[in-house]
Amino acid sequence: MDRRRFLLTSLAGAFAAPLAAKAQPQAQVARIGVIFTATSAAPLDAFRQRLRELGYVEGQNIAIEVRYTEAQPERLRRQAAELVGLGVDVIVASNTLATRAAKEKTSTIPIVMVAVGDAVGAGLVKSLPRPSGNITGHSFLGPELALKGFDLLTEALPRATRLAVLFNPEIAPDPLGFRALGAAAQAKGVTLQPVELRRADDLNPALAAMGRARPNALLVFAASLVQQNQIVEFAAKNQLPALFGFREAVDAGGLMSFGPKWLDLWRGAANYVDRILKGAKPGDLPVEQPTKFELVINLKTAKALGLTIPPSLLLRADQVIE
Numbered sequence: 604m605d606r607r608r609f610l611l612t613s614l615a616g617a618f619a620a621p622l623a624a625k626a627q628p629q630a631q632v633a634r635i636g637v638i639f640t641a642t643s644a645a646p647l648d649a650f651r652q653r654l655r656e657l658g659y660v661e662g663q664n665i666a667i668e669v670r671y672t673e674a675q676p677e678r679l680r681r682q683a684a685e686l687v688g689l690g691v692d693v694i695v696a697s698n699t700l701a702t703r704a705a706k707e708k709t710s711t712i713p714i715v716m717v718a719v720g721d722a723v724g725a726g727l728v729k730s731l732p733r734p735s736g737n738i739t740g741h742s743f744l745g746p747e748l749a750l751k752g753f754d755l756l757t758e759a760l761p762r763a764t765r766l767a768v769l770f771n772p773e774i775a776p777d778p779l780g781f782r783a784l785g786a787a788a789q790a791k792g793v794t795l796q797p798v799e800l801r802r803a804d805d806l807n808p809a810l811a812a813m814g815r816a817r818p819n820a821l822l823v824f825a826a827s828l829v830q831q832n833q834i835v836e837f838a839a840k841n842q843l844p845a846l847f848g849f850r851e852a853v854d855a856g857g858l859m860s861f862g863p864k865w866l867d868l869w870r871g872a873a874n875y876v877d878r879i880l881k882g883a884k885p886g887d888l889p890v891e892q893p894t895k896f897e898l899v900i901n902l903k904t905a906k907a908l909g910l911t912i913p914p915s916l917l918l919r920a921d922q923v924i925e
Contacts, residue, residue, distance in 0.1 A: 635666070637669045638695070638704070640671075640701060645866060651667070687708045687709045702714060702740075710736070719743075722738075740890060741871055747783075755898065759859065760844055764794060766822055770800065810833075831849065832855050844905075853899045858904045861897070864893070900912060
């Protein structure tokens, strides 16, 4: 009887084990939607790497839905609507236009903005300490960045008297409305020439009109990375020195760039995603401002333009491309 009882017990355990295993709940997979407008995969790689460091593994506990698109409002809205329709748990938006498109499509799904110039001025959040609503992330305050870019560009070109300011009013308001920039230009005797770039189709006619005005230099204040690369080509063709907001433009042949470290912003976005997936509300997470900015100068471009960059400026550069 003891042996029979032992066999029955063993068989019961053998059948129960797979049933118990089958009853185990599967690990929940969080879905992260990304609206990506960059021309390089490096930012997205940095985002994924930081998520891995935080313990997230694609295919196990997270799924990342990436939508690559140009920074055009109508396309961004379609991509945002698609991600909302998929029921993602959080949306990561790569810039001001992408964040605005996501905001138009959802007021409940958390949104993490990555590279937004002035989140308060753009109407995306109520304040930096208490953003409220469903949006948080990084904002680097465009007006101050434009003023710093103006100072650097005029330091490199002390004889410049006409400076074209290229900007997208969908990203930032007319830069001439920033008192500090206008006052700085007036103090140096520089005339600012605003050039609006709303859509991709606007770029060529806008650049052609600007070329006829013959500015001494360009300050690319608020434009997408795709637009910046086209502007690099225009500047090279027309022998115009230009300062950009992202170093990718300098790697592509632009003269100078000054702005936050792009990859750091994407790693920071992963930190926000982690906190949100763990239960934090985006409206309670303060909007962060970058603490590290980099100045990059392309000496090969300077030589092609016949420019001599002041040694004092070269010493302050984080990187000089020779």
